[in-house]
Amino acid sequence: MFLQRVVVFCALLGVSWCTEDWTFPEGFKFGAASASYQVEGGWNAKDKGENIWDRFSHAHPEIIKNSDNGDVACDSYNQWERDIEMAKELGLDFYRFSLSWSRLLPTGLDNYVSEDGTAYYNNLINGLLAAGIQPMVTLYHWDLPLPLQELGGWTNPLIADWFTDYARVAYSLFGDRVKIWLTINEPIVICDVAYNTGVLAPGIRSPEHGANICTKNVLLSHAKAYRLYDTEFRSRYHGEVSLANQLVWFEPATADDKELAEIAIENVTGRYSHPIFSKEGGWPPVIEKMMAERSKEKGYSKSVLPPFTQEEKELIRGTYDFYAMNHYTSRLIRKAKEGEHTATWYFGGFRDMNAVLSPGSDWKPTASTWFYQYPPGIRGQLVWLKEHYGDMKFMITENGLATFGGLNDQDRIDYYESYLKQLLLAIREDGVKLTHYTAWTLMDNFEWTDGYSVKYGLYEVDFEDPKRPRVPRASAHYYASIIKNHSLNVVKPKNENDRLTAREEL
Ligand code: BGC
Numbered sequence: 001m002f003l004q005r006v007v008v009f010c011a012l013l014g015v016s017w018c019t020e021d022w023t024f025p026e027g028f029k030f031g032a033a034s035a036s037y038q039v040e041g042g043w044n045a046k047d048k049g050e051n052i053w054d055r056f057s058h059a060h061p062e063i064i065k066n067s068d069n070g071d072v073a074c075d076s077y078n079q080w081e082r083d084i085e086m087a088k089e090l091g092l093d094f095y096r097f098s099l100s101w102s103r104l105l106p107t108g109l110d111n112y113v114s115e116d117g118t119a120y121y122n123n124l125i126n127g128l129l130a131a132g133i134q135p136m137v138t139l140y141h142w143d144l145p146l147p148l149q150e151l152g153g154w155t156n157p158l159i160a161d162w163f164t165d166y167a168r169v170a171y172s173l174f175g176d177r178v179k180i181w182l183t184i185n186e187p188i189v190i191c192d193v194a195y196n197t198g199v200l201a202p203g204i205r206s207p208e209h210g211a212n213i214c215t216k217n218v219l220l221s222h223a224k225a226y227r228l229y230d231t232e233f234r235s236r237y238h239g240e241v242s243l244a245n246q247l248v249w250f251e252p253a254t255a256d257d258k259e260l261a262e263i264a265i266e267n268v269t270g271r272y273s274h275p276i277f278s279k280e281g282g283w284p285p286v287i288e289k290m291m292a293e294r295s296k297e298k299g300y301s302k303s304v305l306p307p308f309t310q311e312e313k314e315l316i317r318g319t320y321d322f323y324a325m326n327h328y329t330s331r332l333i334r335k336a337k338e339g340e341h342t343a344t345w346y347f348g349g350f351r352d353m354n355a356v357l358s359p360g361s362d363w364k365p366t367a368s369t370w371f372y373q374y375p376p377g378i379r380g381q382l383v384w385l386k387e388h389y390g391d392m393k394f395m396i397t398e399n400g401l402a403t404f405g406g407l408n409d410q411d412r413i414d415y416y417e418s419y420l421k422q423l424l425l426a427i428r429e430d431g432v433k434l435t436h437y438t439a440w441t442l443m444d445n446f447e448w449t450d451g452y453s454v455k456y457g458l459y460e461v462d463f464e465d466p467k468r469p470r471v472p473r474a475s476a477h478y479y480a481s482i483i484k485n486h487s488l489n490v491v492k493p494k495n496e497n498d499r500l501t502a503r504e505e506l
Contacts, residue, residue: 022424022488029134030483031438032087032458033096033398035141035185037070038445040100042077046116049106051143052153056201063199068451074443074461075468077120084127086442086459086470091483094134096397096438097124098141098185101166104173108145110165118173125177136397136438137178138244139167139225141185142201149202154190154214160221167225171233179239182324182397183225186246187218187272193346199449208304211348212291216306219275219316226319240321244397245272247327248347249377249384253334253358260355263290264333265384267349273323275308277389281317282308287349294352323385326398326440329370330377331357346370364411367454368402368447375418379426386432393433396423400440402447405455407496412458412475420488439479443470474498 037053044050057069076083087095102108103117125135140163144153148162167183184190189200191214198205222243229241247269252261263286266274270284282288283305291305308316336342336354343350343357350357359365359372366373382394401415416439426432444457452463458476462469474496481490493499 020489022421024424024486025427027435028486029093029436030479031092031094031096031134031136031436032090032442032479033136033438033440034076034083034442034445035098035138036100036103037073037141037143038441038447039074039076039083039097039443040103041070041072041075042103043069043071045077045103047106047114048100048117049102049108050146051100051102052146052149052201053143055146055149056203060203063203064449065451065453068446068453070446072468073446074470079468080120080124081127082470083442084124084131084133086472087128087133088131089472090442090458090476090480092133093483094136094180094436094438095128095442096136096138096182098138098143099170100143101140102143102145105145105166105169108148108162108166110169113169113173121174125174129177134180135174135178136180136182136436137170137174138182138185139163139170140183142190144202153202154217154221155206155210157217157220159217160224163221164224164228167228168232171229171237175233175237175239179237181229181239181241182244183222183241184218184243186244186326187215187222188246188268188347191215191218192348196346196348207348212305215271216308219272220312222276223316223319227315242320242322242324242395243272243276244324244326245269246398247325247381249327249330249374249381250333250357251330251360251374251377251380253332253356257334260335260353261333263287263353264331264350264355264357267353268347269381269384270388271349273385273389275313275316276319277323277385277392278317279390281313290349290352320392322393322395322435323389324395324397325381325385327378327381327396328368328399328440329372330359330363330374330380331372332360333357366402367404368450371402373401373415373418375422378419379422379430382423382426382432382434383430386430391431391433393435395436395438396434397436397438398440399438400456402454402456404453405444405460407460407471407473409473409475409496410492412473413478413492416475416479416482417488417492420482424488472496 061067192211194200195210196207250261250264252258266284274284292303295303363372363374401412441456443459444455444461447454459470474493477493
């Protein structure tokens with residue numbers, strides 16, 4: 001290849017910018033991700049049941065930017081073949097997508113399985129495999145069937161059984177071909193962010209109880225679905241199962257804030273990881289203690305963080321085959337000064353810590369208000385996980401940049417380059433066993449309360465056109481080139497028409 005020749009040539013001349021070798025280890029896999037409600041549309045196609053995002057976006061258009069909703073989204077319900085073609089153009093090793101629970105089980109329960117839903121996912125899975133692309137499937141990416149929400153949703157302890165029944169249907173239908181399963185995407189968002197703010201479906205604000213009860217039930221649901229795979233499917237299908245956690249990294253703002261930063265990490269990462277990945281299981285002790293003390297101060301006779309029984313602890317502990325990490329952003333944290341307004345943020349716990357959170361002064365903002373760029377955060381987070389839970393296999397299951405659009409997305413190219421470099425450093429210098437990287441996202445899609453105003457796609461989607469055409473951005477050429485060369489030693493495209501390094505791929 002021309003490029004490899006250039007690198008060798010530079011190496012001979014000793015030119016540093018291209019001699020530094022940013023090649024990924026053999027066998028390292030690249031993918032891209034999406035999620036059912038964000039791309040599928042077809043919200044009431046055939047026998048599909050209504051889910052909490054259908055209901056929330058229809059009932060509360062005022063909460064969502066431009067009153068957008070996912071009724072049509074990217075129309076992937078009809079355009080799945082184009083999605084596969086794009087995955088092929090990029091040269092992806094795998095494509096991560098989620099199943100819409102209510103497309104497969106319209107009532108949410110397992111007494112009736114939709115033929116249409118089954119056919120849709122079979123087509124997608126078979127089409128990907130025929131193109132040499134592995135499917136990585138998430139069972140739940142935030143779109144709970146409405147009938148289950150009406151029974152309390154994630155705050156009803158029976159959800160663990162409903163979810164496990166759904167998992168059984170999915171493993172039975174697709175487990176012969178799907179070898180990587182993620183049970184639940186980002187418990188912290190569906191529990192903490194949703195119930196702390198009320199601005200995500202189901203639109204219920206209940207910071208003290210909803211968020212914490214949901215957290216416990218989500219962990220139990222994941223664990224039961226994992227155990228089910230172990231007992232009924234693993235020996236036949238030999239797949240791997242985990243859950244995907246959204247991790248925000250925290251750096252101490254001053255040397256005095258180290259302990260506080262550690263508590264913040266336990267609050268965001270530990271609450272959803274310690275019960276599963278630590279040797280002892282259960283809530284992180286520092287968080288359990290903090291929540292118990294604060295609950296007492298507020299007059300509760302019990303902690304608002306529901307305890308686990310010993311049996312529940314054992315059920316949850318060890319229910320993983322790898323760690324799946326979604327990562328976008330970081331924060332500096334410091335103790336609040338006397339009388340200073342303290343952080344509440346989207347996550348619970350912070351209001352009890354007397355802390356102030358901020359981005360670093362030189363961290364670049366993005367189109368998502370909560371998102372500032374800090375590439376070393378992704379490495380710091382992986383090292384923390386390895387140190388706390390052991391030397392296991394890691395996958396990055398989401399990472400990408402928010403912009404306001406445009407095909408010449410040099411900022412996205414720089415983002416991918418800088419974050420991928422940090423991952424290579426984690427692999428080489430910190431010995432992190434990272435095997436997969438997933439770009440968020442394949443194409444622009446319904447970005448929750450930001451509607452279609454914020455863009456994360458490698459492909460641009462025209463949401464004004466009923467056909468929802470998809471066009472590759474400059475970053476798509478860049479990512480394809482990285483995948484093809486298995487290396488960051490590639491020439492960056494100058495704009496969306498510059499296929500210098502990617503001409504053969506796209
Ligand atoms: C979610 C995606 C979302 C992305 C960007 C992740 O937390 O899994 O659904 O689009 O962040 O906000």
